[in-house]
Amino acid sequence: MGHGGDVIAELTTDHREVEDLFEQLANAAPGSERRKHVADALTIERVRHSVAEEEHLYPAVRDHLDGGEALADKEISDHAGVEKLLKDLEQHESSDPDFDRLVAKLKTEVTAHVQDEENNLFPRLRDSVHPYVLESLGDKVREAKKTAPTRPHPAAPSTPPANKLLAPGLGLVDRARDYVTGRGR
Template sequence: MGHGGNVIAELTADHREVEEYFIRLRALPLGDKQRRDVLDDLTIELVRHSVAEEMYLYPAVREHVPGGGPMADKEIQEHAEVERVLKDLEDVDVDDARFDALVLKLITDVTEHVREEEQQLFPGLARACTSERLMELGDQVRRAKKVAPTRPHPSAPDTPPANKLLAPGAGLVDRVRDFVSGRGTS
């Protein structure tokens, strides 16, 4: 979290971090209890990343990129599906066969989403925005990740202004829960 640079560099660094979590998950044997810790860390990163994109990236895509509205809508819908999978994973033990099926779906969905963002959305945004605007968006995304929720909230609003109002409160509650439970400290 908080890699620096413009919004594209920031979010691309997040994508590489998520891919590292996927490698760690795949390296652990099926049923290994450490998979829960890795999944918790991955979930924290994915949720913060998604919330920050929904707060700042997608509104900028709508505003600056020709045809950006439908593109942003598609990305937000993909986030919603990933968030539902993450929520389902919260209630499944690592030695349950559903755990591995859900992890595979998560990896497949996120990998495709990242590919689309990096090959289509980011280049469109880079063409449409000044370097100053991209840096400003990077700063906004970094600030948003600091206060964003760390747990999936599939029914929470995913577009401004409601998400900008509610996300920090949900984030505070999530971080308190994480602190008390020790989640995300691996």
């Protein structure tokens, strides 16, 4: 979290970290405590990333790209599906047979979303948005990730202004729960 660079570099680095976490999940022993720990880390990173995109990237997509409304709506819809899967995964122990099914489905959906962003959205942003704006968005995304929730909240709003108002409070509650339970360490 917080890598530096413009918004595209920041989010692309997040994508590589999530890919690494999926690899760690694949290499962890089935049913192991390590597998649950990695799934929690994946959830934390994915939720922070999604919240930051919804707060800052997608409003910029709406403002700067032709067809940006539809594109942002599609990306937010993708996030909603992933968030529901993360919520389901959170409810299962790594020894539960549904755990592996949920991880496989999650990986499929996240991989498709990442490929779409990196092959479609990011090149369009790079071509259409001034580098200064991309740098500023990178800073905003990094700041948003610091206060973002760490647990999935599928019923929470995903568009401004409500998401910008609620996310820091949800993030505070999530980080307190994580501290008490040891999750994410």
